[in-house]
Ligand code: FAD
């Protein structure tokens with residue numbers, strides 16, 4: 001069986017890994033330069049920085065087992081963050097018992113591990129699909145790819161809807177406004193923040209999350225590096241704001257949180273258009289076409305988060321093997 005997977009984020013990669021293990025041939029297509037989607041660490045400050053997913057938790061037995069395996073392989077480590085929360089003008093210690101993990105050396109390491117680059121077509125945005133005895137895919141640059149028995153769309157809902165012109169029934173099951181944006185900023189500081197916090201859940205400010213990236217296992221650097229995420233609401237309001245304005249805001253917010261002057265060495269900004277699943281919307285589950293060998297998967301199918309993206313990929317693989 002030859003399977004095409006559009007979208008090489010956590011869901012697409014976990015789906016493909018399971019299909020490969022079951023003996024299928026798998027080929028991934030992704031519009032980005034690299035795989036891992038929203039967990040892909042960005043090149044910055046002569047290294048990598050986690051601008052997307054910050055950590056992950058493991059609550060379901062199947063994922064917990066996988067995380068244990070990754071830990072044994074040295075691809076995942078526990079992040080013992082010094083947790084704080086900021087609310088009503090106060091920075092308060094906020095420890096808990098939740099176990100949090102990160103990929104090492106970078107967030108994307110576990111799900112990319114062991115895959116052959118020949119199985120990927122990157123920088124390829126799929127814009128059209130046809131089914132006649134097998135699937136044919138067309139990308140933005142006019143390239144076509146054919147001969148696939150089954151297809152998995154492991155992309156965010158808006159992008160899935162654009163590709164489902166041929167399947168009204170499936171298209172109508174995809175929620176179109178489920179993912180909210182996130183403006184993400186990383187800063188490299190000339191002088192350290194003199195506070196023990198390494199992560200802050202922020203309430204009532206433009207930022208929702210602040211974390212010291214170099215406090216995560218395998219990411220030690222000479223200068224402190226902080227990642228700041230704006231809330232979905234603020235990110236939506238500031239969707240077209242220039243990077244320098246968002247960096248200035250990030251610095252001002254850091255100064256407010258830690259009550260010290262912040263001196264910047266370097267910065268990077270990334271606008272995630274489809275970032276965080278709106279927890280208020282019902283998750284539809286992995287969607288399976290009744291007419292064609294086609295399955296839809298993604299974090300949004302099961303309610304967001306890395307763990308759910310991985311589980312959705314596994315469910316999609318099972319569905320593909322049974323169509
Ligand atoms: P994606 O990672 O979005 O993968 C979809 C892939 O499809 C992408 O690589 C994209 O390039 C590709 N694609 C889309 N359209 C096309 C097309 N037409 N043709 C080809 N390729 C296409 N989760 C946590 O558990 N913990 C966190 O701390 C956390 N923090 C987050 C912070 C931010 C800023 C963001 C953005 C997300 C965060 N998340 C977090 C959510 C987590 O990253 C996602 O749940 C998970 O990575 C989603 O994986 P996915 O495979 O479903 O989707």
Ligand code: NAD
Nearest residue numbers: 056057083085094095096098201275276277299303304305
């Ligand atoms: P988690 O249990 O650490 O966090 C869940 C949420 O609980 C946090 O966002 C925060 O609001 C709150 N929280 C947790 N511990 C806290 C503490 N010690 N003090 C104060 N508040 C605390 O992890 P998770 O459920 O795996 O979520 C991981 C991350 O992914 C979170 O940052 C969350 O905002 C984000 N998230 C993303 C999606 C999505 O994209 N699809 C969905 C849910 C959560």
